[in-house]
Amino acid sequence: MKSFAALGAAGVLGGTGLLNGCAGRAPEWQLLPHMGTSADLEPLKSAAARINVLYGAATQRDTLQSDSAFAAHFAEECALLVPENELKWETVEPEPGDFDFGPGDWLADFAAQNQMAFRGHCLVWHRQCPRWAGSGTSGEAQQQLTQHILETVSHFAGRTHSWDVVNEAVDPHRRGGLRNTAWLNAIGPSYIELAFRAAREADPNAILVYNETGLEYDTRNGAARRAATLELLRRLKFAEAPVGALGMQAHLSASDNRLHADQLREFIRAVASLGLQVFITELDVSDRAVPPDLELRDAMVGKSYRDFLKAVLQEPAITAVLTWGLSDRYTWLSTYDPRTDGRPVRPLPLDASLRPKTALYAMLESFRGAPVR
Numbered sequence: 306m307k308s309f310a311a312l313g314a315a316g317v318l319g320g321t322g323l324l325n326g327c328a329g330r331a332p333e334w335q336l337l338p339h340m341g342t343s344a345d346l347e348p349l350k351s352a353a354a355r356i357n358v359l360y361g362a363a364t365q366r367d368t369l370q371s372d373s374a375f376a377a378h379f380a381e382e383c384a385l386l387v388p389e390n391e392l393k394w395e396t397v398e399p400e401p402g403d404f405d406f407g408p409g410d411w412l413a414d415f416a417a418q419n420q421m422a423f424r425g426h427c428l429v430w431h432r433q434c435p436r437w438a439g440s441g442t443s444g445e446a447q448q449q450l451t452q453h454i455l456e457t458v459s460h461f462a463g464r465t466h467s468w469d470v471v472n473e474a475v476d477p478h479r480r481g482g483l484r485n486t487a488w489l490n491a492i493g494p495s496y497i498e499l500a501f502r503a504a505r506e507a508d509p510n511a512i513l514v515y516n517e518t519g520l521e522y523d524t525r526n527g528a529a530r531r532a533a534t535l536e537l538l539r540r541l542k543f544a545e546a547p548v549g550a551l552g553m554q555a556h557l558s559a560s561d562n563r564l565h566a567d568q569l570r571e572f573i574r575a576v577a578s579l580g581l582q583v584f585i586t587e588l589d590v591s592d593r594a595v596p597p598d599l600e601l602r603d604a605m606v607g608k609s610y611r612d613f614l615k616a617v618l619q620e621p622a623i624t625a626v627l628t629w630g631l632s633d634r635y636t637w638l639s640t641y642d643p644r645t646d647g648r649p650v651r652p653l654p655l656d657a658s659l660r661p662k663t664a665l666y667a668m669l670e671s672f673r674g675a676p677v678r
């Protein structure tokens with residue numbers, strides 16, 4: 306937090322000329338990324354493709370349908386599309402056996418029409434899931450789980466790059482390391498394995514992903530979450546469950562400088578040693594707790610993108626990077642992590658007018674500087 310305080314104070318005083326390198330300035334100033342020039346621009350997907358990484362983003366059907374300018378930028382920048390909400394249980398199967406794939410199909414079609422790969426998010430999660438799911442006896446819950454997964458995954462089979470099969474199942478503070486959910490209570494820890502096996506039965510080719518949050522920072526909680534996640538992945542591999550990748554959500558914060566590159570890389574290598582790929586699945590950078598000055602804010606957000614991506618992209622196990630949204634025009638953080646001063650949040654690569662921000666240049670720089678995998 307020390308460097309954040311230094312940045313904040315200097316930002317208030319500094320105004321423009323952020324990167325001019327005045328004497329006496331905190332060393333962190335030199336570390337802030339530059340806003341590039343248009344000559345540096347190319348689609349994010351192109352820079353990522355040169356190192357054999359797929360770049361993509363989350364979006365929603367209604368957004369693409371109602372905002373053609375945004376849709377054009379999305380198709381231009383992304384090689385991979387993930388529905389932000391359309392494949393969650395409450396949307397796909399609100400009542401038992403009552404499936405609706407309309408919104409998901411629309412997005413899969415949009416992806417195909419624009420030469421993008423498509424990924425599914427998410428089959429089993431304790432949120433955005435109707436009350437009836439996970440209720441009843443163990444046998445009933447197993448039936449609900451397998452039917453939901455078989456129906457959903459087979460519907461999209463052949464056009465899905467990967468599926469987030471289980472999302473956020475870890476709780477390092479509980480015995481057994483698993484979150485207290487309806488599925489855990491009804492079925493026990495084997496619900497995770499069951500979910501992966503059902504997904505594999507329904508689609509022999511999609512990469513099956515275990516997706517988790519809070520793995521990124523050098524904090525006690527972060528360390529505990531990494532250890533518990535690694536333990537879960539080891540158990541799954543030991544049981545020969547068909548898991549192919551770990552998804553690291555990477556919801557970062559511009560006011561948090563506790564990223565530790567070596568530690569992050571060591572974790573990714575440990576996951577890779579189990580024979581797994583690692584996807585960055587939901588990258589964004591909250592600017593809730595940083596000073597209001599736009600230039601400073603964008604620089605701090607960009608620094609988080611750069612520091613994180615430069616570290617993780619050193620590891621060849623990282624084969625896909627997705628941001629949770631593309632433009633500040635549409636971000637879940639507007640409602641889930643708003644600024645207390647009421648100013649619009651700026652967590653994504655493009656601003657609300659669809660113009661590139663420092664974050665986008667930082668991403669390009671990170672892709673360009675990373676080894677080919």
Ligand code: XIL
Pocket residue numbers: 389390472554587637
């Ligand atoms: C969020 C969506 O972006 C919001 O629109 C929705 O209201 C709530 O869920 N981790 C996840 C995502 O795995 O599914 C969440 O998406 C963001 C946090």
